[in-house]
Amino acid sequence: MISRRHRKPQRRVVAGLLCIGAGALALAACSSGGTASSQGGTSGGKGGKVKVALILKEFTNPYWISMEKTAKQEAAKDGIQLQVTAGKADDDTTSQINQIEQAIAAGDKGIIISLNGDAVNNALLKARKAGLIVVAVDTPPIPASVANVTYATDNTAAGVLDGKWAAAKLDGKSADIAMLDDLANQVITVDVDRDHGFLQGMGIPVGDNNVNGKEPKSGKYTGGKGGTYKIACQLPTNGSVTGGQTAMETCLSKDPNINLVYAINEPASQGAAHALKAAGKKGVTVVAIDGGCSNLPFVASGEVGATAGQFPGKMAADGVDAIAQYVKTGKKPTNQSGKDFYNTGTKLYTDSPQPGIPSITTKAAANMCWG
Template identity: 90%
Template sequence: MTSHAKTRPQRRVAAGLLCIGAGALALTSCSSGGTASSQGTSGGKGGKVKVALILKEFTNPYWISMEKTAKQEAAKKGIELQVTAGKSDDDTTSQITQIEQAIAAGDKGIIISLNGDAVNNALLKAKKAGLVVVAVDTPPIPASVADVTYATDNTQAGTLDGKWAAAKLNGKSADIAMLDDLSDQVITVDVDRDHGFLQGMGIPVGNPNVNGKEPKSGQYTGGKGGSYKIACQQPTNGSVTGGQTAMETCLSKDSNINLVYAINEPAAQGAAHALKAGGKTGVTVVAIDGGCSNLSFVSSGQVGATAGQFPGKMASEGVDAIAQFVKTGKKPTNQQGKDFFNTGTKLYTDSPQSGVSSINTKAAAKMCWG
């Protein structure tokens, strides 16, 4: 899940040690400090070009998909890729350790999905040591911490969800549950998706830098417009269990919730489980991710719509950027006028709404990941 980050490691292991993950299965930790795997091919003048890929964690299929694509691209480019990750979306301690290990190992670059701005100083240290720093999925704050960020326009992704939801409501009142990522850290992906959804609904965000500051009730202006209230705002840690617990908490506060925004698909699926267990029907759930495993939830209507993103493109662009730097000495840069390089998003739904661009699950199956 997702995600301008403010805040989020693992110890490298010998080349003979490898954590192996398949499909949506969680990868087992190689050490108490975190998880790691490596793939090496010869490349570069005078030996192997080494690059560190540091993910948020290793249980979400999103990161597993990113790892798979990065390894494939690294093999094509003659790069030795060392893959590590945090224990969770907010584990910055491990990522700091992994960054320091990449510097000590003489890596040419780091590709990282930040778990938070606590890693910023370590990344600046890496840049000072001559490494190219590529952020993926989660732009750092400030953006200059990384040389380039390859990411979804998370505000746009959230906006697609919000516009679709407002159109589907068709003027009905919206009783909304906001299922975010974290509550104790400010992460750009979390804020951007949340605020994008609100903007798509036509609800003012309040403080543009923090979640939860919007007016708790009023009129939404998206679609035909109508009244709304924010029934609850809960963290999910971007997980199925977190989404289910958050949704259960929300329903205990307001049993009339009819619209759920979720930070990512695991959180949305957890919410769907809670709604089903509670016997709740007629509740619209929206999410962001674009995983193949989620399409059944969309086709069944348990998740009404999801904004698909492309983690493989982020990963391959990151590997290519460092390979190009090694070859030419030219560092990658963000798109002009942006603090990231947009890798695109599309809305997947089998309930299309007028005025909102989308594709159905059959078409989405040709471009989903995982």
């Protein structure tokens, strides 16, 4: 599957982050009021401490909490002093830029970041020029060359899994679709790749490779047995439970006959499930992407039909190891051959398997989920 990461930069940014600093700056107050935590360690790099900044989007989504936990565990093994920070919401790019600047000033060896979009590019390029290794996790930068390496799910492929499964599940029935995306005023690779992957899996043309919402609003889908479809509603959720619930409530007010819901992530899908349950709606298929352990009960109950599981812990551990190896050997990390990222894998979790769509049950997923 061809990834949608090869795009011209868009002026839309994602995910805010806050305070990052290391060394003497670690105790400095953040002007934007973020939160921070640190993990100490030493390295053989000329006998000094190897300091690395991990910049997450925020600390409320279990996904980022899981990534932080694994990163700290790996840092302890590698003798890395890790400073972890995050913002209050997914659109705080100013704070993220400030924290990149602080990491440079503190003499950090590297930055591991789930970046907010191209607004932070110049700061990251400045970090690279200063000799820091820049590792992107989860969210590939545009262009990919902003980071030395990106560890991420192939988000297009994850969306395709959802779309193919949903098309097969429909069994030729008409699809009345709600698209619950991330942000409305910014463009990020994760948002576009997942959205477009779902549409491709359904067999619906995306319309514009660079942005969401340009697909034909009605027509025929070719996935599964094929059938007719319409996009009844497309709204942002900010990737949150409350955002997903509010968006789903609005979509139902526009079209009470929606029978298929795509959600950018599991918190948004859970919010949608709450709204559907409150409205007394049954038989609505919801798909999502993430793979968190806390979401498995929703999949087991059928409130979320399927989710494409990804592995944030592997992203974080690979990022820490890449910088540790650079300190020891001087070898800079690179992306997978022929790709502009390093694919950390995805698997579809569902208790309603469909012919020809690779998947595992929630029972099996319990052994590999995160959180």
